[in-house]
Amino acid sequence: MCLGIPGQIVKIDDAARNLATVDVSGVKRQVNVTCIVSVDHPIESCIGDWVLIHVGFAMSRIDEREAAETLKVLTELGEAQAEMEAMRMSSRA
Numbered sequence: 001m002c003l004g005i006p007g008q009i010v011k012i013d014d015a016a017r018n019l020a021t022v023d024v025s026g027v028k029r030q031v032n033v034t035c036i037v038s039v040d041h042p043i044e045s046c047i048g049d050w051v052l053i054h055v056g057f058a059m060s061r062i063d064e065r066e067a068a069e070t071l072k073v074l075t076e077l078g079e080a081q082a083e084m085e086a087m088r089m090s091s092r093a
Contacts, residue, residue, distance in 0.1 A: 010028065036060065
């Protein structure tokens with residue numbers, strides 16, 4: 001399964017290499033933005049864009065609402081995973 005994590009581009013680090021810094025829930029990472037730049041959307045216009053990130057690449061641009069919904073679902077999945085693990089551990093006791 002392929003999972004894209006939403007983040008917002010906050011800085012262009014190296015335009016020649018298509019590298020930018022993305023903020024993912026307060027954690028900043030450098031990603032490659034080659035997949036989202038084009039003649040109509042040059043790298044300089046990417047600051048502020050919300051993107052789905054997978055294995056170090058910004059794979060697509062998304063809107064802020066979609067980013068918020070995706071982050072919410074990922075948080076809920078993480079909480080559900082933690083709850084299932086706690087149940088699994090308590091059944092062994």
